[in-house]
Amino acid sequence: MQKEAVRTDADISLTINGERKTIRARSLRELLGELELEGSFFAIAVNRKVIARERWDERLLRDGDGIEIVTPRQGG
Amino acid sequence: MLELYGQKFSSRLLIGTARYPSLPVMQEAVKVSGAEIVTVSVRRENAGGKDGDTFWNIIRELGVKVLPNTAGCYSVEDAVSTAELARELFGTKWIKLEVIGDKATLQPDVVGTLEATKILLADGFEVFPYCTEDLTVARRLADAGCKVVMPWGSQIGSGKGIIHDEALKRIRAELPGVALVIDAGLGAPSHAAKALEMGYDAVLLNTAVAGSGDPVKMAKAFAQAIEAGRAAFEAGMMKPREIAQASTPVAGTPFAAANAKTS
Numbered sequence: 001m002q003k004e005a006v007r008t009d010a011d012i013s014l015t016i017n018g019e020r021k022t023i024r025a026r027s028l029r030e031l032l033g034e035l036e037l038e039g040s041f042f043a044i045a046v047n048r049k050v051i052a053r054e055r056w057d058e059r060l061l062r063d064g065d066g067i068e069i070v071t072p073r074q075g076g
Numbered sequence: 077m078l079e080l081y082g083q084k085f086s087s088r089l090l091i092g093t094a095r096y097p098s099l100p101v102m103q104e105a106v107k108v109s110g111a112e113i114v115t116v117s118v119r120r121e122n123a124g125g126k127d128g129d130t131f132w133n134i135i136r137e138l139g140v141k142v143l144p145n146t147a148g149c150y151s152v153e154d155a156v157s158t159a160e161l162a163r164e165l166f167g168t169k170w171i172k173l174e175v176i177g178d179k180a181t182l183q184p185d186v187v188g189t190l191e192a193t194k195i196l197l198a199d200g201f202e203v204f205p206y207c208t209e210d211l212t213v214a215r216r217l218a219d220a221g222c223k224v225v226m227p228w229g230s231q232i233g234s235g236k237g238i239i240h241d242e243a244l245k246r247i248r249a250e251l252p253g254v255a256l257v258i259d260a261g262l263g264a265p266s267h268a269a270k271a272l273e274m275g276y277d278a279v280l281l282n283t284a285v286a287g288s289g290d291p292v293k294m295a296k297a298f299a300q301a302i303e304a305g306r307a308a309f310e311a312g313m314m315k316p317r318e319i320a321q322a323s324t325p326v327a328g329t330p331f332a333a334a335n336a337k338t339s
């Protein structure tokens with residue numbers, strides 16, 4: 001049985017927009033800062049669950065999480 | 077007025093925002109088209125984060141309503157997840173649902189579309205499903221609760237226009253209570269006029285304008301064609317005949333023989 005990942009100060013491994021990355025950030029808001037994403041309009045899903053902007057400080061990241069960060073784009 | 081999920085619109089043109097030569101051209105084309113609804117997408121941010129801002133600011137300046145799409149989704153799971161992200165990003169319940177079944181034709185996977193529609197409707201979305209000319213699927217989408225159904229004219233971006241006339245006429249006849257929008261494959265303004273003449277409530281197009289020689293001029297052409305098509309539908313077009321019927325009265329034709337038939 002997999003032990004639940006315990007959050008320490010160590011780096012964690014996340015898949016962000018399809019790419020594996022090693023990350024220090026603890027929350028989604030910190031993650032945006034670490035990735036140097038400067039825009040204002042993002043939506044984020046963690047393991048396919050959309051996390052509302054109001055929860056970006058409280059939702060802590062766990063090793064192995066899959067993150068999608070999306071912005072508005074052209075479409076037909 | 078066009079009514080979509082209880083909201084009323086003057087324009088019967090829904091226009092896409094992709095594939096224009098530039099954002100300023102896109103902006104001008106949308107303005108000139110008179111469209112009140114534009115389609116948009118959600119895409120991964122991989123490059124610093126400003127492109128989304130730039131695009132979104134232009135859309136907000138246009139003052140139009142957005143209809144986010146699930147373009148590029150080949151599974152029910154991906155389409156539903158994308159719709160949820162779009163709802164969060166754009167703050168709208170509207171979703172143009174695309175569950176694609178084939179990479180070459182980009183045709184809808186109608187089974188997946190129906191499944192995803194039911195999931196999204198149950199979650200409070202107002203679904204605009206992109207489907208084929210199949211009557212049974214269109215009916216099932218309406219029965220599931222869709223107030224709008226969007227059968228294709230032909231393959232996305234093909235410019236072929238409406239290629240399944242009889243099937244689309246059947247859908248119109250069988251689903252009088254649903255707003256029907258022909259979406260995909262339109263190329264010429266005459267295609268859009270035809271859609272409206274057939275009684276369809278609106279058209280959705282992108283490449284026909286963005287991929288034309290002059291998108292701003294073409295946007296205006298489409299607006300005019302859609303207005304003409306709708307007026308023709310409301311006026312009631314003459315029924316086609318197999319043989320001729322003279323428009324000019326025969327009686328009093330000069331040089332006619334004394335005992336000539338006058339019918």
